[in-house]
Amino acid sequence: MLWISLADRIGSGLWASVSVLYFTYVAGLSVAQIGTVAAVAGAVGIAGPPLGGIVADRLPLTRVLIALQLLRAFASFALLTTDDYALLLVFSAVGGFGDRAANVLTKLYATRVSGPDRVRYQALNRTVANAGWALGGLVAAAALTLGTTAAYQWLLAGDALSFVLVALATARCGEPPSAARTVATSKTSAPAARPAGPWRDRTYLAYVATETVLFLDDAVFKVGLPLCIAHSDxxxxxxxPLLLVLNxxxxxxxxxxxxxxxxxxxAARALLVPLSAxxxxxxxxxxxxxxxxxxAVTLSLTAAAITxxxxxxxxxxxxxxxxxxxxxxxxxxxxxxxxxxAQAAQRSVGPLAVTAAIAAGPLGWTFFGATIAVTCVFQHHLVRDRLTRPALSVPPVTVSEH
Incomplete structure (x- = not known):
């Protein structure tokens, strides 16, 4: 699955680096239209994680992932076929849905496969994903030196082909064990009480709300630092770009x-204390x-990026x-x-929070950091009573990858 993450992120890096340029120079959209495309794709993408998670508890996870990767490939290829604004809006929304759903289900797959070692696996996965993203960005930067319509189209085609490759690779992976499907399909055991579900779990919903705040670091790198630098003399x-590379x-x-x-x-819960600092x-x-x-400004911004x-x-x-x-x-x-x-909501809330901090000046940024720090402390207290049971009851398995 690590190789799959690498291929996925290389493709995403190709497109993320040039999407705005493609819509501007190839599709001929205005700034307002491009903003609307991004907003609609983000809004539709919010539905991806919960819907994908529900389906994955009922169907084989690998099949759901394959379907989502093919959906992403379709959306990317479809963008190549038209410059009609309405169609571009629809295809971008479909891609946004598939992207957010595939992201959370890849995490679910890793959870089921890695078992108690899931933290280390996630660390390896994030390392590979960042390397793939950077590699895709470098390839895109090299291609953009040509500045031709064909170069933009080939980068988008490369993104679509990466999803096809990921789907084929996922098809060769074994299906991880699922406690949900085991309970649902068991015919010999006594009926088990089904959990109420996350939407009726107030503690988990509160936890997700705090996570939305803690994910605001993403907006700092995508919006906060670039805006501060662009508007500073x-x-x-x-x-x-150097700070993004440093990240x-x-x-x-x-x-x-x-x-x-x-x-x-x-240990993870205990990390919330230094995280707040x-x-x-x-x-x-x-x-x-x-x-x-x-x-002084350069050093401060670099220190902020590191922190x-x-x-x-x-x-x-x-x-x-x-x-x-x-x-x-x-x-x-x-x-x-x-x-x-939480991540999907942060993509909408984050830019607003960061621009508000910039507008308020030094006090605004101090309040911004303090708010996230306090949220860390609150989350540390919130989850305390729920963490007395074993973290995972599904045993890890070895999944062959090719």
Whole structure:
């Protein structure tokens, strides 16, 4: 599955780097139309995780993943066939749905396969995914030097082909065990009480709400840092891509070593305390970047990037473990699908929160970091009473990959 993640992210890196340029120069859309396409794709994508999770608890997971990858491939290929705005809107929405659903179900697959070692597996997966994303971006950058319509089209075609490759590779993977399907198909055991489901689980819904706040580090890198640099007369504009590279390099180098600090459910929960400190420090560093000369601003922004990257890696470890540990074994798909809403919601809320922090100045960034830090502490208290049972009852299996 790690090779599958690599191929997936290489393809995504090809398209993410040029999507706006493609819609501008090849499809001929206006800025408002491009914004609407992105907004609609994001909104439709919100439905992907919960719906995908429910289906995955009832059908073989590999088959659902294959279907979603083929849906993503269809959406990408379809974009190549038209420059009609309405059709581009529809195909982008279909792709957004498939992307968000496939993302959470890939996590579910890893959970079922890796068992108690899921934290380390997730660390390896994030390392591979970041490497694939960077590689795809480098290929896209090289292709863009041509500046031709064909170059844009080949990059989009490469993205679509990567999903076909991923679907074929997934078809050769074994089906992981599922407690939900075992209970549903068992004919010899006594009827088991079905869990109420995540939508009636107030603690889990509260946990997902706090996760939406903790995922705001993503908006810092995608919106906050670039905007601060672009609107500052003391920060070199070339610093923005360098900080994104720094983020990727740190994740590739440090995600696996840091994962050992959250190898158990109790350890993952304990990480919320230092995580709160890193979020607070990141907010302070961003606040300091509003004052001083070029050197001071550059150092402050670099410190903020480093601090938020550490927070991102720690939160990835915590989130991976707690989202599974808080879910009943017989409804992991449904629960992880609801957890996927946190990232989807953050994509809408995050840019607004970050731009508000920029507008408010140093005090705004300080408040931004402090709010996430307090949320960490609240989540630490919220999950305490739910983490007394074993984290996972489904035994790990070995899945052949080719």
């Amino acid at each position: 003391r920060a070199p504009h070339g610093l923005a 990727s390099v740190m994740v590739v180098a440090l995600q696996v070593p840091l994962a050992r600090f959250g190898a158990t459910t109790a 890193f979020f607070a420090l990141g907010g302070v560093a961003m606040a300091l970047s509003a004052t001083g000369g070029t050197v 938020f990257t550490v927070a991102e890696m720690l939160h990835a470890t915590v989130s991976w473990e707690l989202s599974v540990a808080l879910a009943p074994d017989t409804a992991q798909g449904a629960y992880l699908g609801v957890h996927g809403l």
